[in-house]
């Protein structure tokens with residue numbers, strides 16, 4: 001028994017039909033009125049609808065007299081609409097309580113939310129499928145990106161490994177050229193043959209320069225391949241600073257520069273990788289001298305306590321040409337600086353700073369720079385005074401560059 | 405909010421300001437692919453950060469950007485995988501708005517972590533439509549304005565949208581222009 005009136009039924013089953021035993025449609029719900037743009041009440045069911053055939057023989061029928069019968073019907077016409085539902089019989093009238101079947105076809109796009117019973121989960125399913133396919137698309141897109149990134153990374157590591165392993169092959173013949181040229185120059189000088197040593201000295205300078213370039217490139221390759229290691233040992237920072245300043249003295253004088261060293265104390269013992277510190281200093285002081293003429297370069301060494309940790313702070317200040325903020329920005333990017341006008345006029349690979357930065361990072365420290373165009377620059381190297389002996393294991397992943 | 409909202413904002417930014425501007429914005433504001441997963445839920449703060457960053461890049465206020473985003477959302481949803489859902493929602497502005505809650509309800513069944521708004525059509529005539537907007541969030545009125553503008557355009561309607569706070573939400577009034585002339 002149904003105790004709902006027509007308007008209540010219309011809300012519950014917007015796509016409902018009431019069919020008399022004769023097959024004449026007595027009532028068509030609001031959905032049918034909208035979808036078929038005409039009132040089908042009074043028409044014969046078979047003129048408007050077709051029951052979909054059963055799997056095994058014969059057409060589906062809603063006249064079987066069962067209380068509820070799963071039912072599929074299709075509207076007749078050019079763009080048929082599919083409905084699904086059940087039959088409920090009362091007083092010899094058959095109520096077809098139907099719902100559209102939105103199957104993604106152009107026809108089913110004519111369905112509206114209002115055509116579906118509030119109890120019908122068909123739309124939920126449709127939406128779930130759409131949401132599902134949208135997130136699948138995302139996932140596919142992401143995994144494609146991941147695969148590409150992995151491949152690029154692998155290629156880059158392979159390249160770096162190759163370069164790092166070439167190191168020996170490249171350096172050995174270069175060292176031989178340099179060594180033997182020196183011997184020949186000495187021999188010729190001893191034998192009193194003066195004329196040709198000038199040319200040989202040129203060969204020697206060029207070869208030494210080439211070795212420096214090769215060393216830079218290979219250092220960077222090592223860093224990129226993750227093969228650069230640190231070996232902390234007991235050392236004296238003050239000694240290293242004085243030592244490097246002493247070595248670079250002739251370079252300073254050549255350009256009319258004064259190179260001054262200010263030490264907080266004459267000795268400053270610590271535990272770090274002396275070779276890396278030395279390499280950083282040679283780069284920083286060497287650079288300062290390169291971009292300064294008839295000026296002053298000062299290297300200061302001090303200890304500061306930061307977050308309860310003792311840090312050595314080495315500042316290299318010059319009165320050189322200085323840099324604009326854009327130049328500072330480009331400074332530490334591998335291969336970018338090498339193409340700038342500065343690098344072009346002063347020579348070098350431009351990789352020195354990138355290597356210094358990486359070395360500082362490996363030491364658990366950082367390098368920062370402050371610069372004013374036309375006034376000069378200050379580079380600051382910070383590193384822990386006492387490195388952990390297993391520091392190699394805890395190298396921070398983020399860049400150590402701080403541009404002050 | 406859900407990542408699909410982020411995706412729409414990104415698409416709008418790329419369409420309006422261009423790929424390069426988007427790349428700059430994403431780099432400086434720190435957005436990457438992991439912020440745009442459709443089925444992922446992000447804190448509202450993240451969503452607003454995205455809107456704010458786009459506003460800064462486009463030289464607009466946050467409210468103007470929200471409004472533009474509202475208008476954009478309608479065309480975006482129409483073209484997206486949810487296009488059929490949009491079409492099923494109704495053939496007139498009033499019908500569409502009446503079915504909006506049911507549509508969001510259905511969507512919520514899939515995207516279970518949403519906090520969906522509610523739109524209740526209180527009155528609808530040829531001259532105007534009154535809609536009560538209720539949300540757990542505040543400050544999204546400009547977004548709703550944009551959405552309503554987008555919907556009006558979608559149905560070929562013109563008119564004016566005003567809104568005023570009500571005890572139970574925010575009441576929007578759409579005054580249809582040329583309702584008689586048509």
Ligand code: HEM
Pocket residue numbers: 405406408409478481486487489490504508511515517518519520521523538539540541544547548551552
């Ligand atoms: C197929 C189309 C649509 C989809 C898939 C959809 C989905 C969503 C989703 C996922 C949210 C985020 C909720 C959350 O993360 O907590 C949302 C929010 C919202 N939607 Fe929709 N939506 C659609 C269409 C519309 C339309 C046409 C309107 C027009 C008025 C609308 C109005 C809103 C508003 C105002 C919010 C903000 C939430 C708030 O006010 O608290 N949406 N929607």
